[in-house]
Amino acid sequence: MTAWWKATALAAAMAGFSVMPASAVETIKAVVIDGYPARALWVKEFTAFFIPEVDKRLAEKGNYKIDWQESYGGAIVKPKGVLEGIKLGLGDIGIVTTIFHSSKLPSQAISAVTPFVAPDARAVAKAVDEIAREFPTMHKEFAAQNQVYLTTGVVLDTYQVFSTNPIASVTDMEGDKVAGAGMNLRYLEGIKDAAGVRGGLTDFYNMLQTGLVEHAMLWPEAAKTFKIAEVAPHMLRVDLGAVNSKTVTVNADYWAKLPDEVKMVLQEVAILYRDHVAGLAMDRAAASRDAFVEAGGKIVEASAEERAAWAAAMPNIAAEWAAGLDAKGEPGSDMLQAYLGKLKAAGYTGVRDWTAK
Secondary structure, three states, X not given: OOHHHHHHHHHHHHHHHHHOOOOOOEEEEEEEEOOXXXXXXXXXXXXXXXXXXXXXXXXXXXXXXEEEEEXXXXXXXXXXXXXXXXXXXXXOEEEEEHHHXXXXXXXXXXXXXXXXXXXXXXXXXXXXHHHHHHOOHHHHHHHOOOEEEEEEEOOOOOOEEEEOOOOOOHHHHOOOEEEEOHHHHHHHHHOOOOEEEEOOHHHHHHHXXXXXXXXXXXXXXXXXXXXXXXXXXXXXXXXXXXXXXXXXXXXXXXXXXXXXXXXXXXXXXXXXXXXXXXXXXXXXXHHHHHHHHHOOOEEEEOOHHHHHHHHHHOOOHHHHHHHHHHHOOOOHHHHHHHHHHHHHHOOOOOOOOOOOO
């Protein structure tokens, strides 16, 4: 080939190269919000697990990347304000604490209305999330709040009772004030003259310290994180059960604009996050109890008979919950049956049959 032909061929090749479109990665902004601080387990793991996993999966195809903008600890919303914040578009993705919104998200209370069944965050998270996917009710409730449901989160291994004074049995709560959040306040209806005081996890330390309440229902990992042993050094281990209290949602308007590839990755990673956080909650449960004792706390274990008696003394809040949904045309009773069936298949049967009328 002559020099002229080589030069011509090279020029043609270069010309062809210059008109080919350069591939570019599209950057999508995502504002993530929660009112709880970054040290809270589910928030910390959203940063440490959810975000890196999404980034990794998107990078494999190289079409999109996300510019994450995280805002926690009340910078945009308080703990009770995440649902409204995502609805209004103050954030694109949020971790909603569902126990604060029983009237707007009644179906989310399914594990809260069935205490004394499963003290296992992993089993409860999986069962609730499967119910959300098999029945339309949970998705419809979030859709009414301009949100798309991604996954249910269970961050507590099981509720226990933490007290300012020595506590040896359930009867030691009679006539006292007990802090709780949402549906678990109804557990106190089986205890003589006990009064529930509503509060959030970030409020419990001050509520106990100031004497506003004598007891609080929360879980050991949270007790460790929020230094509850300093103000309530006595724990009655009653294993009230794991409860789904967090749901990852996306603003519906924001979701509608996302590419399908990004939607798929967010949905896939949400399931992994669900199991990851629930697994961590269980892994840390024993260590958190040990840390509570090391910090000066004392633990007393309630007997099986005492747990059964407490459950029997409660109103059947599960049947009430199911009937309330049934009356709205939702399959509440079917959801309850299916949920308890999933837990039974996982090896957990409660001390009371909550499906009995």
